[in-house]
Amino acid sequence: MERLELINILKNCEFKIDAYEGIDCVTVLVPKESLFSFLKLLKEDERLKFNMIADITAVDYPEQKPRFELVYHIFSIANNIRIRVKSRVEEGDSVESVTSLWKGAEWLEREVFDMFGINFKNHPDLRRILMTEDFKYYPLRKDFPLQGIEES
């Protein structure tokens, strides 16, 4: 599938989104409220078939509101195309987990929770993954010092 074709399909979908062609792949900005339904559409639509989750991560912009940008990279094996879905999330917000769509999201979401402190609703096992259980901070936030925190 070509990128423009994908953008055209997405522009005609029911959601209020902003789709454009990035340097590497089609990028879509989705409001947090419709994020889960939009991702569900990506996976289940007959034309799109985005069946493989490649990555879930976040970027921290402490001076902006909402603070975080959640970033999903999803690949469609059938159409041989990648898509990037981004959504802005405020500190303390909960986002619907996509583990029901892609099982592989389980650990990826745990890592986002561990590193940024973004909560996922209906996640089967949302615990810290790389840091220890009693660690109080979120290391990939920009306000966490590079040297670490003494008492932690």
Added chain:
Amino acid sequence: MSEQKKYMTLNMGPQHPATHGVLKVILELEGEVIHRAIPVIGHLHRGVEKLGESKTYIQNIVYTDRLDYTSAMINNLAYCLAVEKLMNIEVPERAKVIRVIMSELSRIAAHLIWLATHALDIGAMTLYFYCFREREKILDMWEMVSGQRLTPSYIRIGGLLADLPEGFMDKLKEFVDTFDAHVDEYDKLLSKNPIWLARTKDIGIISAEDAISWGLTGPALRGSGVKFDYRKAQPYCGYEEYEFDVPVGSKGDNYDRYLVRMEELRQSNRILKQAIKRLPEGPIKAHVPEIVFPDKDLVLKNIEALIHQFKIGCGGFTVPKGEVYASVENAKGELGFYIVSDGSSMPYRFRIKSSCFVNLSALPEIVKGSMIADVVAVIGSIDIVLGEIDR
């Protein structure tokens, strides 16, 4: 007795020879059968993603070496491709071919470690020495080009560290000519060995549908019969011009994954043969003076070149604002780099998508209901490197 069943809990690792690093698996057992397996990772967490935000784009290359340290060159490549995409740099043809050569050598080196340790875990010791004999030759070649055996950092943004040294091609040709026969040797030792078959056939099965849903990539995905390889699907470095097959399994058990990797050893060698024939003369660095180091002999003679080298070495270079995701097929699967640039000389976000991380996340489902001894076989068969998982 209460209605709730009592399971025995067993900690496997973090110091366990068969977990390929510091991985702990908490096993809940019913007799010898696994009721639940919980991998505990993070023992090797060094915060590479955090560190990456405070280092220049050039300095970050050395961190990529230390992800999957069995095949460092592919990690260098993935990172450099991402930055090059962001800066819109095209590397010269000769550099591309050398990159393919290094990628395939890395793949072979990584698969040899996998084969050696996987066989050792299951009890076949002899193979270990055979595999390391060939891997040694690859490490020697890396030492020739970069001075380092394990962490070469040979592939750089915009090209390569230096051109191939004298005598490299002869060594490579000698390796390529003899390697197929060596794979046959491994094959003879294992493929029909009854103990090997008993430990791998019908063990650790994962269906194609599940493999995709778990997001598995690499041989773990292809073992389940999904013909998907980033070198074919989204070619980079001119992979579309090489002829090679993508082997797939049928059932998705340990044995299928074993066969897939064995065939990949042969296919990688096939690519190497074509690359040797294809290797053109020419420059090995893109002509972008603001990011590429000047030639060393020029630096020693010319003051401007010296200042130039000093400037790039100390301050790095700025990268235009934007974001990019680039991935390569490394020995374990998809290794992706997601870089967000704010226009400065350091990445704003330096995200590493690790295939081992995702592949290991499927372990609890794969080993559920199987015997405790199979955990070792399955971990070996998924082929993980903790350096890449914990980052």
